[in-house]
Amino acid sequence: MGKRIFNFNPGPAALPLPVLEQVREEFLDYKGTGMSITEISHRSKQFEECLNQAVERTKRLLKIGDDFHVFFVQGGATLQFCMVPMNLAIQGKPVDYINTGTWSTNAIKEAKLLGKDVRVIASSEDKNFSYIPKGFQVDKDAAYLHFTSNNTIKGTQWAEFPKTGDVPLVGDMSSDFLSRPFEVKPFGLIYAGAQKNIGPSGSAMVIIRKDMLERGSPNLPTMLRYTTFTANNSLYNTPACFVIYVVSLVLKWLEETIGGLEKMERINKEKGKMLYDFMDRSNFYRGTAAKDSRSLMNLTFRLPSEELENKFVSEASKAGLGGLKGHRSVGGCRASLYNAVGIDAVKALVEFMADYQKRNG
Numbered sequence: 637m638g639k640r641i642f643n644f645n646p647g648p649a650a651l652p653l654p655v656l657e658q659v660r661e662e663f664l665d666y667k668g669t670g671m672s673i674t675e676i677s678h679r680s681k682q683f684e685e686c687l688n689q690a691v692e693r694t695k696r697l698l699k700i701g702d703d704f705h706v707f708f709v710q711g712g713a714t715l716q717f718c719m720v721p722m723n724l725a726i727q728g729k730p731v732d733y734i735n736t737g738t739w740s741t742n743a744i745k746e747a748k749l750l751g752k753d754v755r756v757i758a759s760s761e762d763k764n765f766s767y768i769p770k771g772f773q774v775d776k777d778a779a780y781l782h783f784t785s786n787n788t789i790k791g792t793q794w795a796e797f798p799k800t801g802d803v804p805l806v807g808d809m810s811s812d813f814l815s816r817p818f819e820v821k822p823f824g825l826i827y828a829g830a831q832k833n834i835g836p837s838g839s840a841m842v843i844i845r846k847d848m849l850e851r852g853s854p855n856l857p858t859m860l861r862y863t864t865f866t867a868n869n870s871l872y873n874t875p876a877c878f879v880i881y882v883v884s885l886v887l888k889w890l891e892e893t894i895g896g897l898e899k900m901e902r903i904n905k906e907k908g909k910m911l912y913d914f915m916d917r918s919n920f921y922r923g924t925a926a927k928d929s930r931s932l933m934n935l936t937f938r939l940p941s942e943e944l945e946n947k948f949v950s951e952a953s954k955a956g957l958g959g960l961k962g963h964r965s966v967g968g969c970r971a972s973l974y975n976a977v978g979i980d981a982v983k984a985l986v987e988f989m990a991d992y993q994k995r996n997g
């Protein structure tokens with residue numbers, strides 16, 4: 637086997653090594669079936685067990701009960717940009733959004749395409765989405781308030797979620813889902829593309845409060861209706877079986893090896909602090925997000941010139957540190973420190989950065 641690198645990819649992204657090893661271990665013969673998990677029926681008891689485990693572990697990790705459904709929808713987080721307004725908008729009421737970057741912008745675009753009464757109640761677009769807005773008013777009349785908990789491309793993250801009173805929060809948590817504990821109660825719906833923090837690409841995990849299901853019209857196309865998924869335990873049609881299987885292993889790792897979300901958050905804070913502290917002491921690397929809005933998942937930074945940035949990314953890659961190029965829309969550099977990226981990887985990165993600075997600063 638070739639050497640594994642330190643993987644700072646933004647998504648698809650690093651997965652825990654013990655999970656990958658288990659996948660390899662049982663790939664040809666899943667639990668004595670004589671078949672791979674990718675070869676067995678989605679209605680087999682072996683697969684249903686994976687699926688149910690994933691749901692139960694998610695509920696335990698987030699301390700949620702039977703007032704919420706947890707399910708998987710193909711089409712990634714992007715499909716949720718239209719499914720949310722289709723299913724959760726209410727005739728005669730506005731749908732409110734907070735715009736904190738590319739993904740929020742895309743979510744807003746989809747709601748507008750559907751002809752909903754979209755209001756953007758707060759935005760950080762004036763400063764190139766480098767901060768999380770504060771001091772905005774939440775309208776009690778809104779059908780929901782949509783926000784993006786972590787802005788994967790701009791490197792900002794909500795330290796505390798918006799307070800909405802009785803208005804249900806809807807959160808795109810694709811890039812920080814299960815990176816820290818949070819209170820689920822204010823949420824009507826949460827969604828997360830699996831490929832950032834909990835598994836491979838191809839599906840989103842969706843969590844919905846049961847009363848929100850009453851809003852969806854029965855006239856929606858079957859595959860775009862949340863009740864299709866909740867009434868059939870994600871098994872109306874053939875789901876992304878392999879994704880769900882790996883997600884269930886990642887959640888097991890999170891529960892049993894890491895020890896839950898409080899522990900995960902402690903580790904993520906330590907990782908982020910290590911890299912931000914180093915950048916703040918340096919006069920060579922410059923973080924791009926406002927300090928009070930910094931993300932612990934995607935750390936965005938610039939070097940003194942684009943030339944030095946390109947060289948940085950390419951030399952880092954040769955040194956076994958991959959995925960450090962910033963998103964094509966913003967340039968610069970970005971280190972994604974998702975749950976599966978260990979403290980050892982961050983140490984290696986900081987050492988490389990210090991050495992690179994010495995040679996080029």
Ligand SMILES: *Cc1c(COP(=O)(O)O)cnc(C)c1O
Nearest residue numbers: 712713714739788808810811829
């Ligand atoms: C990556 C990402 C998306 C898009 O996810 P897909 O699964 O590719 O559709 C949406 N929102 C956020 C916050 C993301 O990081």
